Amino acid sequence: MELTTAEENYLKAIYHLSDGGKKSVATNDIAAEMNTKPASVSDMLRKLGDKEVIEYRKYYGLQITETGKRFALQTIRKHRLWEVFLVEKLNFAWDEVHEVAEQLEHIQSTLLIQRLDSYLNYPKFDPHGDPIPDEFGDVRARPRVQLNEMEIDQTGQIVAVKDSSAAFLRYLDKVGAYIGARIKVLDKVEFDGSLEILVDQKKTLFMSKDVAGNILVLQS
């Protein structure tokens, strides 16, 4: 069975919004995520239901099926592999890759993805630190904590961001933080939860609790 580009995009959005199939998802939320209208979503949900990638009862929400998960993970895998390619081989900055990867993820060719994977040396994480599912859809996520939850003197490595909007990524770049940076919590202000961080043993920077909450750290 084959999915159209639009169907792949909807399924991916549903997979993310449902947190990998755990939660139920609202039509309105899908519409917001996809920048379409709820009416269009209803149309599409019927189609996805017909193709049995979701289980859909109108007004009662939906559930991704196992088949649906497989398709979603395949698209996510392709998206993230292309992101690695763009950053590592074509020297894109991480705030420039999303839009292009969004197009590249729909190229249909099993061979292409196999070869790309091999060419990139079977990466396990994309440039934002998100895990890349293998060809069977298996994901090995690293245990990660939010930077704002760490205590003084604890150390680790930035491995991902929650909000990967271009604006946030540019902000991080500007202050000298990046995926892979080794960090240490120097101080934490009780009053507002803001933090003082040491980056790569040389640069200190201050950030609000909100910003820190968007940064995921692999503790060491």
Added chain:
Amino acid sequence: MELTTAEENYLKAIYHLSDGGKKSVATNDIAAEMNTKPASVSDMLRKLGDKEVIEYRKYYGLQITETGKRFALQTIRKHRLWEVFLVEKLNFAWDEVHEVAEQLEHIQSTLLIQRLDSYLNYPKFDPHGDPIPDEFGDVRARPRVQLNEMEIDQTGQIVAVKDSSAAFLRYLDKVGAYIGARIKVLDKVEFDGSLEILVDQKKTLFMSKDVAGNILVLQS
């Protein structure tokens, strides 16, 4: 102004069929090339006319405009750069690249193509030996002769094939010929025009006039 994927495909076909804008093209020929029906072509020609990438007078045929040529060459450039990428970086065989490149050529991102070009070291020819237009649409073609037109003892290098169907490419691979191979005409049969060819100073092979007519050689 933006073209849809279908419009890009039609324009590319028209560019090729018109030999770069020189000849006039028939609706039926476009339909054959695109595997569609003449009626669909008429529809599309009207649209392409509205967008002024062709000059179209119904029943009287069409002419690519300068704008149209620019678009066509841009698409051809992208197609051929991706082919180089697939062969040189992902180890595709040259008979496997066409279908995938056909999809990749429609990815929209100027930056992507600039970076890809640079990453591939600004190649001037694709794996089939066809020239890659530069970002301004300029093509520097090599003077090439058909193998069947060469005389005994003349030498050269295979740089392109006319018929780049998967079947023909597989045939070439099988007999040990390939783009880049150095060849010498050992013998030519008057009766049917068939040839005996020395490949890479070691292997000899026989081929019909028809096969040789499909092989383009840069003489040396």
Added chain:
DNA sequence: ATATATATTTAGATACACCTAAATTTAAAA
């Protein structure tokens, strides 16, 4: 429990890219 608000779906349109069948125009043959 009834009224009100919110979420969701249906109805009816539009644009794209295609189709078949019929009409029309141009070209070729008698």
Added chain:
DNA sequence: TTTTAAATTTAGGTGTATCTAAATATATAT
């Protein structure tokens, strides 16, 4: 030059993916 054949276009219709506006179902509040 008229007839016939071939090429091309128009008419009308399909499926996909979208929209707005209206209807309906569910959830919340009085």
